[in-house]
Every structure is written in structure tokens, then in C-alpha cells.
Amino acid sequence: MKRALITGITGQDGSYLAELLLGKGYEVHGIIRRSSSFNTERIDHLYRDPHERGVRLFLHHGDLNDASSLQSILAEVQPDEIYNLGAQSHVRVSFDIPEYTGEVTALGAVRLLEAMRKMRVAARFYQASSSELYGKVAEIPQRETTPFHPRSPYAAAKAYAFYVAQNYREAYGMHVSNGILFNHESERRGETFVTRKITRAVGRIKQGLQRELWLGNLDARRDWGHAEDYVEAMWRMLQQDQADDYVIGMGETHAVREFLELAFRHADLDWQEYVRIDPKYFRPAEVDVLLADPTKAREKLGWTPKVTFPELVRRMVDSDLELAAREKRARG
Numbered sequence: 090m091k092r093a094l095i096t097g098i099t100g101q102d103g104s105y106l107a108e109l110l111l112g113k114g115y116e117v118h119g120i121i122r123r124s125s126s127f128n129t130e131r132i133d134h135l136y137r138d139p140h141e142r143g144v145r146l147f148l149h150h151g152d153l154n155d156a157s158s159l160q161s162i163l164a165e166v167q168p169d170e171i172y173n174l175g176a177q178s179h180v181r182v183s184f185d186i187p188e189y190t191g192e193v194t195a196l197g198a199v200r201l202l203e204a205m206r207k208m209r210v211a212a213r214f215y216q217a218s219s220s221e222l223y224g225k226v227a228e229i230p231q232r233e234t235t236p237f238h239p240r241s242p243y244a245a246a247k248a249y250a251f252y253v254a255q256n257y258r259e260a261y262g263m264h265v266s267n268g269i270l271f272n273h274e275s276e277r278r279g280e281t282f283v284t285r286k287i288t289r290a291v292g293r294i295k296q297g298l299q300r301e302l303w304l305g306n307l308d309a310r311r312d313w314g315h316a317e318d319y320v321e322a323m324w325r326m327l328q329q330d331q332a333d334d335y336v337i338g339m340g341e342t343h344a345v346r347e348f349l350e351l352a353f354r355h356a357d358l359d360w361q362e363y364v365r366i367d368p369k370y371f372r373p374a375e376v377d378v379l380l381a382d383p384t385k386a387r388e389k390l391g392w393t394p395k396v397t398f399p400e401l402v403r404r405m406v407d408s409d410l411e412l413a414a415r416e417k418r419a420r421g
């Protein structure tokens with residue numbers, strides 16, 4: 090039985106990846122942070138008491154900012170594959186907490202790689218790199234050879250992690266791959282990212298629980314896919330004989346405004362009646378347009394996404410319509 094270790098298992102991608110790997114027969118270990126309120130909602134449906142027979146999901150307390158916890162967990166788990174998904178992943182927030190973002194998102198990656206090297210853990214390693222690396226884009230579409238131009242403390246931290254991952258591959262011959270993933274969303278997306286903020290508002294407006302939706306830049310363009318498809322690409326990267334770096338995206342770009350229109354229309358609402366602009370949601374430096382060229386992933390990994398952009402929007406709105414209906418019932 091293969092054994093995988095996931096940092097960021099409580100996040101959107103971590104939860105889908107854990108599902109995928111459990112479905113493939115892996116034993117899955119996840120690192121979780123201690124917090125005063127539960128932060129395991131996205132994986133609660135996968136978790137069983139470890140005293141039961143046949144359990145294959147195990148959770149360990151640790152932190153990317155705490156090298157000794159990483160070393161202990163690696164020594165105990167001895168994984169075959171490591172997926173480093175843990176990060177302070179919010180671009181706007183990274184302008185407010187740039188130093189902390191660097192600690193987790195940049196130095197967290199080197200802490201984990203260095204722990205692996207020191208402990209002689211010969212696992213394959215996936216680093217969650219991001220299309221934010223392209224930032225002020227040098228070419229459209231963006232491919233593996235497009236130069237980076239980070240536009241936020243988050244993107245700068247991810248650039249460090251990208252290069253350090255490449256360096257451990259070249260310097261120590263470790264099997265380390267970067268997935269340069271474009272935006273991917275889902276019913277489990279964090280509620281402050283723009284897509285989920287919109288679909289959550291659609292559900293709540295429809296139920297009369299909310300009257301306005303405050304947003305920032307509606308002209309930014311993103312290449313949006315579904316997270317379930319993207320975690321499949323992560324896994325495929327670690328099944329290759331050679332470690333490498335891959336762009337993962339749909340090859341389609343849409344403005345925030347288009348997402349808004351589709352989402353509100355799906356619930357028979359007109360977005361213009363509800364959306365207001367608040368400058369606080371604009372970023373000090375913006376990434377205007379992202380568009381992936383995923384040719385290499387298609388050809389080398391045989392990866393093709395299944396969920397289209399309109400399906401993604403529909404799924405998220407349907408799920409949030411149900412959530413808001415439950416919220417209303419609970420209020421009585």
C-alpha cells in the first residue's frame with residue numbers, strides 16, 4: 090500500500106486529493122494545525138476513529154513553521170509521496186501579512202524539503218506552485234517557459250518555493266515536481282475567494298439573507314477550472330519516472346464580471362441590482378489576465394479536465410443555494 094503525506098489537507102485541494110488517494114487505495118496522512126475551533130470540516134466525511142479496523146486516513150498535528158514537527162512526522166510516516174499544499178493562500182491578505190505569508194508559503198516549503206533530505210526520506214514531492222507567478226504577464230497564454238513577474242507577497246513567496254523545489258531536484262537529484270496551477274474552484278472553495286464569495290451571495294440573496302454583494306475589480310481575467318480535476322494532475326505528476334514542472338489550466342479566460350453574470354443568471358437574478366464596489370477589495374498591484382497553455386500536461390501526463398466553466402459555475406451556485414436554504418431553516 091502506497092503512503093502519502095499531505096500538508097494543507099484541511100484546505101480545498103487537500104480534501105479532494107485525500108479523497109482521490111483513498112480511492113486509489115493509498116494510506117493517507119495529513120498535517121493539521123491545532124486551532125481553537127474545528128478546522129477539519131472539509132475532511133470530516135473521510136475521517137474515522139483510528140481505533141476502527143481498516144482505517145487509512147491519519148491526521149497529525151504539525152505546522153509548516155515548525156521544522157521539528159515536520160521531522161517527527163516524516164520519521165513516523167515514512168511516506169512514498171508528499172504533497173505540499175499548505176500555505177497562506179490568499180493574495181489580498183498577503184499584502185496585510187507579508188512576513189507571515191513568506192514564513193509559511195516560502196520557508197515552509199524549504200523546511201519540508203530540508204527535513205526530507207536530512208531524514209533521508211526518498212519520497213516523491215509535489216510543490217503547489219501557482220499561476221500568480223506570472224503576475225504582470227510577459228506573454229499570453231502562459232506556459233512553462235513564460236518568465237515570472239510576481240505581483241504580491243504571496244506570489245513572491247510562491248516564487249521562492251518554486252525555485253527551491255527546482256533546486257532540490259537539481260542539487261540532490263530528488264524527485265520534486267512543481268504544478269503551476271491556474272485558479273481552481275469548487276463547492277468547497279474558501280468563502281473569501283471571489284468565485285465562492287459570489288456564489289455564496291447568490292444563495293443568500295435568493296433566500297433573503299443578504300441584500301448586497303461588495304466586490305473589487307470586476308475586470309480581472311482568470312482561467313478557472315474545478316479543483317477535482319486539478320488534484321488528478323498533481324497525482325499524475327508524481328507517477329512520472331522523471332520529476333518536472335507543468336502548467337495546469339483550462340486554456341480559457343473569463344472576467345470576474347462574466348462569472349458574476351453566469352452565477353446570478355443561474356438563480357434568475359440580475360447581478361447589477363445587488364453588486365456594489367468597495368475599493369478595499371482592490372489590490373495594491375493586480376494580476377490582470379491569466380490564460381494557461383496546458384499542452385505539456387495534456388501530452389506528457391495525459392491530463393484533460395472534465396468540468397467546463399459553465400458547469401463549474403452551476404455546481405457552485407446549486408450547492409450554495411442549498412446551503413443558504415439550510416441556513417434559513419436553521420434560523421427558523
Ligand code: NDP
Nearest residue numbers: 097099100101102152153174175176178217219270272273
Ligand atoms: P486553502 O487556503 O483552501 O488551504 C490552505 C491549507 O494550508 C489549509 O489546509 C491550511 O490549514 C493550510 N495551512 C495554512 N497555514 C499553514 C501552516 N502554517 N502549516 C501547515 N498548514 C497550513 O488553499 P487551496 O486548497 O485552494 O490551495 C492549496 C495550495 O495550492 C496552496 O498552497 C495554494 O497557495 C496553492 N494554489 C491554489 C490554487 C487555487 O486556485 N486554489 C492555484 C494555485 C496554487 P487551515 O485549514 O488550518 O487553515
Ligand code: GDR
Nearest residue numbers: 178180219220221271272281282283284304305306309370
Ligand atoms: P486569486 O483569487 O487572487 O486569483 O488567487 P481571488 O479569487 O482572490 O481573486 C481573483 C480576482 O478577483 C478579483 N476580485 C476579488 N477577489 C476577492 N478575493 N474578493 C473580492 O471581493 C474581489 N473582487 C474582485 C481579484 O482582484 C482578482 O483579480 C487564487 C488563490 O487560490 C491563490 O492561492 C492561487 O495561487 C491563485 O488563485 C492561482
